[in-house]
Structure formats: C-alpha cells, structure tokens
Amino acid sequence: MDNHATTRVDPRVVEAMLPYFSEIYGNAASINHQFGWDASDAVEAARAQVAALLKTDADNLIFTSGATEANNLALKGVMRGAAPGGHLVVNAAEHKAVLDPAKRLSRQGFDVTVLPVDQYGMVDPQQVEESLEENTVLVSVMSANNEVGTLNPVDEIAEICRKRGVLFHCDAVQSLGKLPWDFEAVPADLVSLSAHKMYGPKGIGVLYVRHGSPRIKIEPLFDGGGHERHLRSGTLPVPLIVGLGKAAEVAGSEMAAESTRLRQLRDRLWEGLQHRLQGLQLNGHPDRRLPGNLNVSIEGVDGEALMMRLKEIAVSSGSACTSADPQPSHVLRAMGVSDALTRASLRFGLGRFNTDAEVDFAIDIVVDAVTALRNSSNGEQ
Ligand SMILES: Cc1ncc(COP(=O)(O)O)c(C=O)c1O
Structure with a gap:
C-alpha cells in the first residue's frame, strides 16, 4: 500500500521488456547495422506510446534516468541556460527533487522564491502571479503531491506563466497515468515523469521539453555523445524505455x-x-x-x-x-x-x-x- 513510493512492474510491461535484454540488444545510436536499427525502432515506438499518454508529439520527449534527473535538468538546465541571476519560483510542498536543485541554484547566485502552501498543501495561483518579477525565468509546481495527494491548480498557474512569458515546469510524476494530462488545459513548457510510479521499471523517466518558439534554452547536465537532442548524453537503456512505453500504453487504456x-x-x-x-x-x-x-x-x-x-x-x-x-x-x-x-x-x-x-x-x-x-x-x- 505504498504505491506512491513505487509500484510493482505490471507483468505486461515485464513481458514487453524481456526480448530487449537478450535478442534485441543493440545500441540505439548504432546507425550502421540491423541491431542498432531494431533498438532505435523500439525506442521510437516507446517514445510514441509516452507521447500518446501526454497527447503530444514524440519529438518533445527526452528520456532521462527518472524524475529526479528530469527535475534537475528542468531547473538547473533552464536557469543556467538563461541570463545570470535569473529568478526561479518553487513552493514548500514540492518533492526534494525540485527543492534541492532550487537550493543549489540559490547557493550559486540565482534568485529563488519558495512560496508557501495552504492547509491542504495547495499552491495559490494568485501568489504565483504576485511572485513574478522582471527577471523570473521559471516557475515549478507539481501536479499532485506525493505525500498528501492534493492536486494543484496547474492549469491556472501555467496560464498565468504563459501570459507573463515565464516558463512553467510541472513535476507530474504522481498524476500521470492516474489522471488525464492535457496541454490545452495546462500549457506547460516542461513536464517530468517517472516510469516506476506507473507500473513501469525503475531508472527511466522523461522530461517533456516543448518544441517551437520561443525556444527553451537548456544547458545539459552531462556532456557526451549528444543523445536526446543534445540534452541528455548517454547510451539509451532500451529495455527500460520499452517498459516505460508499455506502462504508458496500459495506463492510457x-x-x-x-x-x-x-x-x-x-x-x-x-x-x-x-x-x-x-x-x-x-x-x-x-x-x-x-x-x-x-x-x-x-x-x-x-x-x-x-x-x-x-x-x-x-x-x-x-x-x-x-x-x-x-x-x-x-x-x-x-x-x-x-x-x-x-x-x-x-x-x-x-x-x-x-x-x-x-x-x-x-x-x-x-x-x-x-x-x-x-x-x-x-x-x-
Ligand atoms: C513528485 C515526485 N517527484 C519526483 C520523484 C522522483 O522520481 P524518481 O524516483 O524517478 O527519481 C518522486 C518519487 O520519488 C515523486 O513522488
């Protein structure tokens, strides 16, 4: 009964993953032979399955090692990619995977506001609006709290940010796969998700990064082979990605x-x-x-x-x-x-x-x- 911490991998997910440990073991970045093509096809099919759950284009999705990394990439990547001394707004009920990167950014000279929450753990959109400054770059608010389950009014908050030309990140780990996601209602620029909270494997997640203009400038956390639109270098864990894709498909239906x-x-x-x-x-x-x-x-x-x-x-x-x-x-x-x-x-x-x-x-x-x-x-x- 501790499914907010993690979930059992659904047997259908395990079954989908298994061939990718043995028969189909190629590197998805190997572009010269069949092993690589098969792995790459599996990665892109899984990306499409996750995109279907989010009702977005697969091009917007960056695979990461989980939501901790996705949140770090969103916060540190965006703040470091913007002008020095930019302003970040978070709130006191976020997961540590948002609060701790925010703390580090504050120590490094960024301007960070931590908004309070009400007695239910909810963020007030008006307080978000009032916190926005000339130099505000990013606001981060979770969709559902992992301890008390409270759902934030992320639709209103995202809309406020969009109107003010401020980027909006949403840690949607706990709500994705449980409640529908709709970018029409919540115009977020960045969204984090994690497979192991929705009956997929541990060690794989996604950061949604909106394509198009205005372009979101992100400084990657790692440098390397330039995978995932140069935002997340590292050989892709194909079995985990296949598992995430299957978990997203099952959750959607x-x-x-x-x-x-x-x-x-x-x-x-x-x-x-x-x-x-x-x-x-x-x-x-x-x-x-x-x-x-x-x-x-x-x-x-x-x-x-x-x-x-x-x-x-x-x-x-x-x-x-x-x-x-x-x-x-x-x-x-x-x-x-x-x-x-x-x-x-x-x-x-x-x-x-x-x-x-x-x-x-x-x-x-x-x-x-x-x-x-x-x-x-x-x-x-
Ligand atoms: C709301 C929320 N964000 C982020 C995380 C971190 O996710 P991961 O375990 O994929 O790093 C969790 C769970 O640990 C969570 O509940």
Missing part, C-alpha cells in the same frame, strides 16, 4: 476504470478507519486529490511506536520516497500540521494490485495497533 476503482478502495479504507477509530485527521484536500491516496494523522499515539506495530502492511510515515534520510515530512510541516501529528501520520498509496481484502486487513491492523497503543498509554497515566 485503463486509467479511467482504474481511478474509479482506486477511489472506491481508498474510500473503503478511510470509512473503515473512521468507523472504528476516534481522533483521525485527514491530511490533504478532501476532494481535489489523487484517487489512491490517503494520508491520515492519528491523535494520541507516538508515530514511531505505531510504525513498529504496522510491520505487516507497507505504508509510509511522512514520505519514504522523497529522501534517503528520514526527516519529519516537510510537506505536512508546510501545511501547518503539528510535529506530533506529523510523526503520527500514515500515507497509504493504493495501487493497481491492491484488493478489497487487503484494505480490510490493513484496517484491522491499524485499528489494533492504535487501540493497543492508546490503551497502554492510558494505563501508564
């Missing part, structure tokens, strides 16, 4: 039905917990949120003691996927949640392979753990 099912599963979990426990606080927006997300703080229990009792289910407290060193959630803190409730928060990310029976099992485990902890602390008093 199953998204609507899957989202309905996940919403029902999430509501079953939330209702089940609420029915049997007092003192629960929902974190994140009650309606504007990802279908499979439930982030809940539990009053009157110690967070660490609670996690110790939940070994039979895979959930995270705070966010396991944002950083390798566990810190109290910066997202909940930015939303104004107290330290105690932040520590006693559980994030459920329900996914494609979760079932009703698993949800019922999870409810029992959480209810038993919370009841035992509350009873023992009452006994101590």
Whole structure:
C-alpha cells in the first residue's frame, strides 16, 4: 500500500521488456547495422506510446534516468541556460527533487522564491502571479503531491506563466497515468515523469521539453555523445524505455476504470478507519486529490511506536520516497500540521494490485495497533 513510493512492474510491461535484454540488444545510436536499427525502432515506438499518454508529439520527449534527473535538468538546465541571476519560483510542498536543485541554484547566485502552501498543501495561483518579477525565468509546481495527494491548480498557474512569458515546469510524476494530462488545459513548457510510479521499471523517466518558439534554452547536465537532442548524453537503456512505453500504453487504456476503482478502495479504507477509530485527521484536500491516496494523522499515539506495530502492511510515515534520510515530512510541516501529528501520520498509496481484502486487513491492523497503543498509554497515566 505504498504505491506512491513505487509500484510493482505490471507483468505486461515485464513481458514487453524481456526480448530487449537478450535478442534485441543493440545500441540505439548504432546507425550502421540491423541491431542498432531494431533498438532505435523500439525506442521510437516507446517514445510514441509516452507521447500518446501526454497527447503530444514524440519529438518533445527526452528520456532521462527518472524524475529526479528530469527535475534537475528542468531547473538547473533552464536557469543556467538563461541570463545570470535569473529568478526561479518553487513552493514548500514540492518533492526534494525540485527543492534541492532550487537550493543549489540559490547557493550559486540565482534568485529563488519558495512560496508557501495552504492547509491542504495547495499552491495559490494568485501568489504565483504576485511572485513574478522582471527577471523570473521559471516557475515549478507539481501536479499532485506525493505525500498528501492534493492536486494543484496547474492549469491556472501555467496560464498565468504563459501570459507573463515565464516558463512553467510541472513535476507530474504522481498524476500521470492516474489522471488525464492535457496541454490545452495546462500549457506547460516542461513536464517530468517517472516510469516506476506507473507500473513501469525503475531508472527511466522523461522530461517533456516543448518544441517551437520561443525556444527553451537548456544547458545539459552531462556532456557526451549528444543523445536526446543534445540534452541528455548517454547510451539509451532500451529495455527500460520499452517498459516505460508499455506502462504508458496500459495506463492510457485503463486509467479511467482504474481511478474509479482506486477511489472506491481508498474510500473503503478511510470509512473503515473512521468507523472504528476516534481522533483521525485527514491530511490533504478532501476532494481535489489523487484517487489512491490517503494520508491520515492519528491523535494520541507516538508515530514511531505505531510504525513498529504496522510491520505487516507497507505504508509510509511522512514520505519514504522523497529522501534517503528520514526527516519529519516537510510537506505536512508546510501545511501547518503539528510535529506530533506529523510523526503520527500514515500515507497509504493504493495501487493497481491492491484488493478489497487487503484494505480490510490493513484496517484491522491499524485499528489494533492504535487501540493497543492508546490503551497502554492510558494505563501508564
Ligand atoms: C513528485 C515526485 N517527484 C519526483 C520523484 C522522483 O522520481 P524518481 O524516483 O524517478 O527519481 C518522486 C518519487 O520519488 C515523486 O513522488
């Protein structure tokens, strides 16, 4: 139940990838023989599958090692490609893969604004508008928060940026494949995605970089063979790219039905917990949120003691996927949640392979753990 951290690779994706480890193993940049042509064909077919999910041209897509790299390329690449001292706008609830590049850019002399978020973790478009300066180059706002699932009004924010001639980047990792993406509604210039959040393999992602004018100038993170429009040098990992393509195709065809099912599963979990426990606080927006997300703080229990009792289910407290060193959630803190409730928060990310029976099992485990902890602390008093 920790599908916001990562997902199981769909068996259909594994099957599509397998031949590209053995029979079709060429280098997609080898232009003189059949092995290379076959690999290159597979890469371009996968690029088209991802483009179909985003409803865009395949030429706009740059393969990266994941969304961390895509976000770094978007932020550092665009800021370093623009005039020195440019202004970047991010917000306090972004993933570390946006906040940390922004911090580094600030240390390197760029002007960085970190906007606050409201009690749901949402960015206010008006605050974005007010933050724009003469020298603003780029605004970065995620589509869906990876901890609390809140959906940002990225349509309005992208439109504000477009009108003001400022570039807009969206980390769409958590919403792509779960909710439809539409460039007509969200005129973003740069979009990051990651395969392993949508039942594809780890280690592959995409940065969408809008083609056309005004041209987006990006300084690459690596220099080398000039792959991917000279923006991302390095031999392409063909099996991973094929897996991403297949994952995007499956997501595109199953998204609507899957989202309905996940919403029902999430509501079953939330209702089940609420029915049997007092003192629960929902974190994140009650309606504007990802279908499979439930982030809940539990009053009157110690967070660490609670996690110790939940070994039979895979959930995270705070966010396991944002950083390798566990810190109290910066997202909940930015939303104004107290330290105690932040520590006693559980994030459920329900996914494609979760079932009703698993949800019922999870409810029992959480209810038993919370009841035992509350009873023992009452006994101590
Ligand atoms: C919103 C968001 N952005 C970026 C990332 C980083 O993605 P990746 O693991 O592909 O580097 C994650 C997950 O870790 C995420 O949830």
